[in-house]
Every structure is written in structure tokens, then in C-alpha cells.
Amino acid sequence: MSLPVKLYLHYPAVAAVVTVQHEGRTNALACVWHTALSFDPPLYAVSISPKRFSYDLIRQAGAFAVNFLPQERADLIARFGRNSGHDLDKFATWEVETLPLEDALAPILAEAYAAYECKLYAQHTYGDHDLFVGEIVRLHQAEGAFGENRVLNIPQVKPALYLGANLYATLSDEPPVFRDGQR
Ligand SMILES: Cc1cc2nc3c(=O)[nH]c(=O)nc-3n(C[C@H](O)[C@H](O)[C@H](O)COP(=O)(O)O)c2cc1C
Structure with a gap:
């Protein structure tokens, strides 16, 4: 069955950048179809x-990283999402800054407020995409990005929320509302 519209009705969704590195070749793409799957083991999946x-690079590398950039860098997310490694070497062409980690399984973007470094755990085909499930082996988070309650520090960090149609929103500066179920 094919629907007349693409699957955009559930947006906004956090726009991530998935990075990969294999035998000297690095690449990154924008990815909005991603989700946590399990605490133990810690599994995170991206649909590619x-x-x-x-x-192919993720299959060969057996690893990837999921990088979360702020809305201010929506330009970089969009560039990663509108250009292909088939046509250009994005990292070489754009001088993308990464953390100087010799043992990282995949590049970690210096401007990410958080990132998951993942070892490939499983791969399943679902329709026209494959779900790459990664076991998170290392967490990265920028200093001050998360509070003591492990919640994102808003509005210091403004996550990039993808709406579709090349539009990127973020959360308002209003403090989050706490609800304990009482009215
Ligand atoms: C905001 C945004 C989100 C995207 N999400 C996905 C996604 O979840 N899965 C996917 O396969 N492609 C997604 N894309 C498309 C790829 O990022 C795009 O085709 C990219 O050029 C692929 O790069 P590559 O060929 O170098 O891997 C998205 C694009 C944008 C702009």
C-alpha cells in the first residue's frame, strides 16, 4: 500500500547526525529516524x-555514532542531509571539527551537545530502510548540557527539532512544566 504523503505527521523529531569511519574514510548523514531500544544492554537504533x-560504510565499520547538534547548527545538519558521500568527501570538503579521540569508533562532532558511540549490534531490513541497532559503548556530553537530574539544560541548549520541508525548530525559553499527576 502506498500513501499519498510521506511520513511527516509525527514530526517534530530531534534531528541527529550519524557519523561513521572506516579505513580512513569518514562520512556523516542527517538522521531523524532514530530511537532508544533498551537500557540493558544499552541499545540505540538508526534507520538508514x-x-x-x-x-555500506556502517556495515563495513561495524560501528557508528549518533551526534546531537543544537538548532544553531541546523545549517550543518542540513548540509549533511542534502549532500551524499557518493559525490563528495564531506569531512574533507567542509573541515568539520571533531573531538580528538584516537580510540573513537566513529567521529564525534565537536559541536554536538551529546553523542552516543555505538558498536553495531544488529541490522534488520524494514521496507525501504534498514534499522541499524548499535550498542552504546561510550557517551559524550558537553559540559553543562545536562542538569543534575540528567535533563537537558534548556534554554542553554537548544535542540534541533526537524519539522520536515527543511525547517528546524527548537523549544521555547519557557521553563519546562513539572506535573505530578495532581491538578
Ligand atoms: C533532517 C533530515 C533527516 C534525515 N533523516 C534520514 C533518516 O532518518 N534516514 C535516512 O536514511 N536518511 C535521512 N535523511 C537523508 C540523508 O541524510 C541524505 O540522503 C544524505 O545526503 C545521505 O548522505 P550519505 O549518502 O552521505 O550517507 C535525512 C535528511 C535530512 C535533511
Whole structure:
């Protein structure tokens, strides 16, 4: 069955950048279809089309990282999401800054407020995308990005929320509302 519209009705969704590195070649793509799957083991999944240059690279590397950038860097997310490693070496062309980690399984973007470093755990085909499930082996978080309650520090950090149609929103500066179920 094919629907007349693409699957955008559930947006906004956090726009992430998935990075990968294999035998000297690095790449990154924008990814909005991603989700946590399990605490123990800690599993995180990204849904990637076989058309993407990153697809084979992730299979070969057996690893990837999921980077979360602020809305201010929506330009970088959009560039990663509108250009393919099939046509250019994005990291070499754009001088993307990464953390100087010699043992990282995949590049960690210096401007990410958080990132998950993942070892490939499983891969399943669902329709025209493949779900790459990664076991998180290392967490990265910028200083001050999260509070003592482990919640994102808003409005210091403004997450990039993808709406579709190349539009990126973020949360308002209003403090989050705490609700304990009482009226
Ligand atoms: C905001 C945004 C989110 C995207 N989310 C996904 C996604 O979840 N899965 C996917 O396969 N492609 C997604 N794409 C498309 C890829 O990022 C895009 O095709 C990219 O050019 C692929 O790069 P690559 O060929 O170098 O891997 C998204 C694009 C944008 C702009």
C-alpha cells in the first residue's frame, strides 16, 4: 500500500547526525529516524536507506555514532542531509571539527551537545530502510548540557527539532512544566 504523503505527521523529531569511519574514510548523514531500544544492554537504533553512502560504510565499520547538534547548527545538519558521500568527501570538503579521540569508533562532532558511540549490534531490513541497532559503548556530553537530574539544560541548549520541508525548530525559553499527576 502506498500513501499519498510521506511520513511527516509525527514530526517534530530531534534531528541527529550519524557519523561513521572506516579505513580512513569518514562520512556523516542527517538522521531523524532514530530511537532508544533498551537500557540493558544499552541499545540505540538508526534507520538508514540502502541508497545512502553511509549504509555500506556502517556495515563495513561495524560501528557508528549518533551526534546531537543544537538548532544553531541546523545549517550543518542540513548540509549533511542534502549532500551524499557518493559525490563528495564531506569531512574533507567542509573541515568539520571533531573531538580528538584516537580510540573513537566513529567521529564525534565537536559541536554536538551529546553523542552516543555505538558498536553495531544488529541490522534488520524494514521496507525501504534498514534499522541499524548499535550498542552504546561510550557517551559524550558537553559540559553543562545536562542538569543534575540528567535533563537537558534548556534554554542553554537548544535542540534541533526537524519539522520536515527543511525547517528546524527548537523549544521555547519557557521553563519546562513539572506535573505530578495532581491538578
Ligand atoms: C533532517 C533530515 C533527516 C534525515 N533523516 C534520514 C533518516 O532518518 N534516514 C535516512 O536514511 N536518511 C535521512 N535523511 C537523508 C540523508 O541524510 C541524505 O540522503 C544524505 O545526503 C545521505 O548522505 P550519505 O549518502 O552521505 O550517507 C535525512 C535528511 C535530512 C535533511
